Amino acid sequence: MSNRHREEVILVIRKNDRENLDEILAVTREAGFEPKHVIEVSNVDSTCYLTYGKLTRVKYIIRNNQINKLCIYDQLKPRQFSCLMKELGVEVIDKVILILRVFQMHAGSREAMLQIELARLIHELPIIREWIRRSKLGELPGFLSSGRYAIDYQYAHMRRRIARIREELEELRVKRERERERRKDSGWIHIAIIGYTNAGKTTLFNALTKLNKPTGTEMFTTLSPKTYAINVCKDIGNDKVVLVDTIGFIKDLPLEIVEAFKAVLEEIKYSDILLLVIDISKRKELIINEIESVLNILHNVGIEGKPTIVALNKIDLINKENGVVQQIIDEVREYLLKRNINLHSIIAISAYYGLNIDVLKESLCQAVQQLKNSETKYTF
Ligand SMILES: Nc1nc2c(ncn2[C@@H]2O[C@H](COP(=O)(O)OP(=O)(O)OP(=O)(O)O)[C@@H](O)[C@H]2O)c(=O)[nH]1
Ligand SMILES: [Mg+2]
Structure with a gap:
């Protein structure tokens, strides 16, 4: 704009x-x-x-x-x-x-639009309730120039709308869950691409899938999850995984919003492996702050312990001569281990220029194989 x-x-x-x-x-x-x-x-x-x-x-x-x-x-x-x-x-x-x-x-999908409307209504309802309370006490005129009865009516209308949206979202959630179960039943492993907004998640999703989903410098370009099946292991023809692109996080994302986006978070919750994308072209303190924000949100919604591969993205923007990349890798590793992340590997890439994408794929393949081996070990 x-x-x-x-x-x-x-x-x-x-x-x-x-x-x-x-x-x-x-x-x-x-x-x-x-x-x-x-x-x-x-x-x-x-x-x-x-x-x-x-x-x-x-x-x-x-x-x-x-x-x-x-x-x-x-x-x-x-x-x-x-x-x-x-x-x-x-x-x-x-x-x-x-x-x-x-x-x-x-908001490109009906689900995203409903989630946003729900979050807004849930946020506004107590504000209107407070306004009604105070105007009934004679402390305030009508809400934004509406009369007392108009605002009572609006309040009732909002509550009905909230109930209706919840029902519709629940239907969409159940549908999504069924799809997810179908994919799971087929034995496919799910890898969720997660990270801060603008980190380059969709650019990486496109690089891995050869699709062309919208990317952009604005925040929150992706609001509804996209899924696509790919082959991560070169030699094993039928060993496909499902890659899921997700919504970006932001520092102190208000919990009300997190809750409204439950369906999106469920895609992360039910995934087997996390691919955490981090923009390393930013100032060093910001890199760790952004990882912290993502981990805090995951922690708040109970997503922990999943094998995690970290893609340090946008290395094309970094001067490689003076060992900065290695320094960032070390600091990120130290921080993630301190936070008890089940870290599989850290790989520096450029999703935009396709640098090191093959190395990343190898790592994804290894993580998938490890997961499959551990699953067969415990299946009787
Ligand atoms: N220089 C450079 N830019 C990149 C790279 N990867 C992504 N970008 C740019 O970073 C911006 C954000 O990329 P997206 O892929 O939309 O990021 P996202 O993480 O999906 O963002 P949201 O969906 O908004 O959370 C875009 O302008 C991309 O072109 C990279 O490796 N190098
Ligand atoms: Mg995106």
Whole structure:
């Protein structure tokens, strides 16, 4: 989206998110907003989120710059939403809404669209409930200029819609599960490509499958999982595996969003091997931070202990002369072992230029063989 079409906003970030500012700015821009002012906060008020001083500053900016949106890169409580909207008289958007807006732009499938709508409704419902409570107490006018009855009606409508979406998603989930079981019954091993958003997962999926799924510099290009059967072992003709491309992760992805994307995570949960893709063209601290974010989300949804192959991607962007790649390999290995990851191997690749893809395939083949051997050992 070009600069011209983005709506100007005030962006509020936590002080300890400062090192992540580039990513936050990217998310905000991809959601369709241009941060005109960035305000850092170190303390958060439990009622209104912004402390008195910051609130006064934001009011001043709004009045003098005709900005009518405030984006807060944090998860707000319902009471903080209503307090801010009452104090400032502008629309307030928090991290969950921001990320969902970015998701919305990439939602290609009905399932992804329903998941996004569900996450948004679940997020907005308590905010509206709080608004109704306070307007019934006479503290507030109608929600965004609607009357009290209109908002009661809207609340009831949202609840019905949530129930309907849940039913439809459940049907899709069951269908997906059946497909997965069919694939499993055929004895095919599943390899899930996982990693931070923009790491190059789909580019690698394309390199391994020779398909041409959309890739891009924007975040969250892939929202619904793609599966494809490939041969990873050169000499064994029929020994196919199913490769699954998945949604990218982001630092502190709000749990509400993670839950809405349950079906996608199930593809990871039921896979046999993980292929973790890491963009090593980034600053060193960011590389480990991104791995940490991915592992934290996996841990939160109970995905642990799977054999993991790590693809350190985008080596074409690294100066190979001074041993930087080896240094990154060592640091990543040390970190993964510290986190008790069932590490199979680490391979530096360029998915885009096809560098070392054969070595990666060999490693995938080995991991598949090992898994099959261990399975036959325990099958009576
Ligand atoms: N230079 C370079 N760029 C790459 C490489 N692999 C991927 N990219 C670029 O990185 C960007 C993101 O690639 P994707 O494959 O869409 O990344 P992804 O991990 O699938 O991203 P999401 O689906 O958004 O989570 C694209 O612009 C790719 O062209 C690589 O090996 N080298
Ligand atoms: Mg992708």
